[in-house]
Amino acid sequence: MAFTNDQLERYSRHIILKEIGVKGQKRLLNGSVLIVGAGGLGAPVAEYLAAAGVGKIGVVDADCVDLSNLQRQIIHTTQDVGKPKVESAAETMRAINPDVEVHTYQEYLYSGNVMDIIKGYDFVIDGTDNFPAKFLINDACVLTKTAFCHAGVIRFQGQLITYVPGEGPCYRCVFKDPPPKGAVPTCREAGVIGAMVGVIGSLQAMEAVKYLTGAGELLTGSLLTYDALRNKFRKVKLPRDPNCAVCSDHPTITKPIDYEQAACDFDPKNPLN
Amino acid sequence: MAEISLDQVENRVDITDVVCPVTFVKAKVALEELDPGDLIAVHMNDGEPVQNVPRSIKEEGHQILKLVDNQDGTYDLIVRKGEEE
Numbered sequence: 001m002a003f004t005n006d007q008l009e010r011y012s013r014h015i016i017l018k019e020i021g022v023k024g025q026k027r028l029l030n031g032s033v034l035i036v037g038a039g040g041l042g043a044p045v046a047e048y049l050a051a052a053g054v055g056k057i058g059v060v061d062a063d064c065v066d067l068s069n070l071q072r073q074i075i076h077t078t079q080d081v082g083k084p085k086v087e088s089a090a091e092t093m094r095a096i097n098p099d100v101e102v103h104t105y106q107e108y109l110y111s112g113n114v115m116d117i118i119k120g121y122d123f124v125i126d127g128t129d130n131f132p133a134k135f136l137i138n139d140a141c142v143l144t145k146t147a148f149c150h151a152g153v154i155r156f157q158g159q160l161i162t163y164v165p166g167e168g169p170c171y172r173c174v175f176k177d178p179p180p181k182g183a184v185p186t187c188r189e190a191g192v193i194g195a196m197v198g199v200i201g202s203l204q205a206m207e208a209v210k211y212l213t214g215a216g217e218l219l220t221g222s223l224l225t226y227d228a229l230r231n232k233f234r235k236v237k238l239p240r241d242p243n244c245a246v247c248s249d250h251p252t253i254t255k256p257i258d259y260e261q262a263a264c265d266f267d268p269k270n271p272l273n
Numbered sequence: 274m275a276e277i278s279l280d281q282v283e284n285r286v287d288i289t290d291v292v293c294p295v296t297f298v299k300a301k302v303a304l305e306e307l308d309p310g311d312l313i314a315v316h317m318n319d320g321e322p323v324q325n326v327p328r329s330i331k332e333e334g335h336q337i338l339k340l341v342d343n344q345d346g347t348y349d350l351i352v353r354k355g356e357e358e
Contacts, residue, residue, distance in 0.1 A: 003302055005291055012298040018333070022305040 024213035040197030041127035072194030124148035132259035168221030
């Protein structure tokens with residue numbers, strides 16, 4: 001594959017970097033990333049990866065753009081309210097970079113579709129806002145031997161960790177099972193600063209770029225946490241759980257599981273129920 | 274060692290059709306296609322390219338053999354590709 005002069009110009013700031021170079025840019029153009037959730041985290045990931053020239057980007061989200069999303073989901077605009085998020089996100093990504101092939105999945109991820117959707121992508125971004133989806137993505141990635149980056153954000157705090165098959169812990173090694181329903185508030189209940197998902201989502205995009213190009217080190221075996229109010233980043237080393245239900249040598253989970261969708265049964269008319 | 278001339282250089286890349294920083298990027302892309310030790314002539318304009326591109330190429334670990342002044346406002350920089358890192 002030879003670069004056109006336009007491509008040389010578009011990707012010049014990458015190609016100049018020793019750690020990326022021509023090879024790295026070709027890897028990005030030949031790479032594929034699936035972004036689950038076209039919301040706060042997914043927005044910067046989708047924009048940066050499209051801009052970076054990741055060849056194939058998939059976006060999964062069943063929802064439509066809501067006015068309350070726009071405070072943080074910067075891939076959507078006021079004109080997009082009411083439009084499926086995957087469509088709105090795809091339009092922005094194609095406008096940023098026509099080199100990118102965008103695939104949209106306007107559906108909820110569940111045990112019945114997760115394996116098929118993940119298959120065929122090099123890297124997965126967990127940009128979801130609920131625990132059932134996070135465990136589903138983890139298990140499906142472990143089972144399909146797909147690397148992924150988990151992230152979670154609430155109020156002024158965020159965290160992320162990257163899983164690469166055979167390296168370091170998976171999400172389940174660290175968190176075992178979803179918390180009981182109602183034990184942890186969702187973003188809708190707790191609130192979140194828009195720039196928070198920008199910070200953490202951008203870090204996820206960075207993980208995807210490093211994974212695809214092979215540059216630097218990934219957040220495998222370490223959870224990175226960010227406390228915006230105290231300006232504190234912390235990198236916490238975490239071991240693999242030798243008895244992990246999904247990624248150990250003797251797993252008890254051998255196919256994806258659907259937990260109760262706590263975030264979806266939230267009733268906006270009765271927020272305190 | 275006899276002084277090297279442009280006719281002895283098989284590979285060419287013309288970076289007069291692009292501007293900074295794509296000048297260096299285009300040269301870098303061309304160098305990447307070669308094997309270590311191969312020679313290439315980088316055809317560039319006077320001014321900014323001549324001032325910056327040779328230095329950037331050197332920083333990437335390649336050897337600058339000669340800068341040929343074509344007396345028409347362009348130069349040819351003869352480069353020997355360095356070893357892969």
